[in-house]
Amino acid sequence: MKKLSIAMFALMLVFSASFANAFGSHKGSLKIHKMIIEEMLAAGAITQEELDAQKAEIMALRDMIKALREAGDKEGARALYADLKKAYRAKSMAVRKYLMENEELRAKIKASIREMRSKHKKSREDRRADSADKYAELKAKREAKRAEWAAANPEKAAKLAERRAKYMERRKAKRAAWKAKMKKKKEEKEAA
Numbered sequence: 405m406k407k408l409s410i411a412m413f414a415l416m417l418v419f420s421a422s423f424a425n426a427f428g429s430h431k432g433s434l435k436i437h438k439m440i441i442e443e444m445l446a447a448g449a450i451t452q453e454e455l456d457a458q459k460a461e462i463m464a465l466r467d468m469i470k471a472l473r474e475a476g477d478k479e480g481a482r483a484l485y486a487d488l489k490k491a492y493r494a495k496s497m498a499v500r501k502y503l504m505e506n507e508e509l510r511a512k513i514k515a516s517i518r519e520m521r522s523k524h525k526k527s528r529e530d531r532r533a534d535s536a537d538k539y540a541e542l543k544a545k546r547e548a549k550r551a552e553w554a555a556a557n558p559e560k561a562a563k564l565a566e567r568r569a570k571y572m573e574r575r576k577a578k579r580a581a582w583k584a585k586m587k588k589k590k591e592e593k594e595a596a
Contacts, residue, residue, distance in 0.1 A: 432520045436513055440499070443509045449502075 444450045465488065472481035503510055554561035 432517065435520070436516060439512060439516065440502070440509065443506065443512075444502075 441450075441455070445452065445455070465484065469481050469484045469488070472478075472484065503513070
């Protein structure tokens with residue numbers, strides 16, 4: 405593999421995490437970013453010294469932008485920020501090119517993404533199961549409280565049951581009327 409220039413690597417360092425973020429969460433993008441950097445170090449595309457220098461350069465650029473903003477030089481900060489955006493775009497393209505040239509790394513990234521997604525899916529399913537269990541538990545508690553209240557207040561419970569029965573009758577009648585209306589509309593539509 406060809407040696408990358410320091411400038412090209414700086415762009416890749418900035419963008420590999422954001423490029424990977426398209427595939428999953430922030431944690432996942434950091435994992436993929438680390439995978440890309442490790443692969444580049446192992447392949448000899450970059451050395452640890454160059455990596456450290458690029459990190460320092462990026463931090464210096466961020467500090468310069470922050471200092472310009474604090475000093476009130478909005479135009480200078482915007483100009484540096486515009487340069488940084490151009491560098492980000494170039495970095496993104498460089499990372500994509502690097503990944504396209506490295507089939508093994510792409511396969512590792514895809515496997516990592518599948519693993520992260522399956523873990524996320526499992527945790528989501530676990531949360532849903534937990535919430536269903538909690539809902540069933542709360543419902544059982546509520547029913548037990550109602551039964552206890554009904555035993556302590558039989559007259560009020562009878563009146564409440566009567567009101568509930570009337571409400572359900574009205575609700576069924578409204579639903580039947582709505583269904584008849586919808587059926588009539590459907591028949592009119594089919595006839596037209």
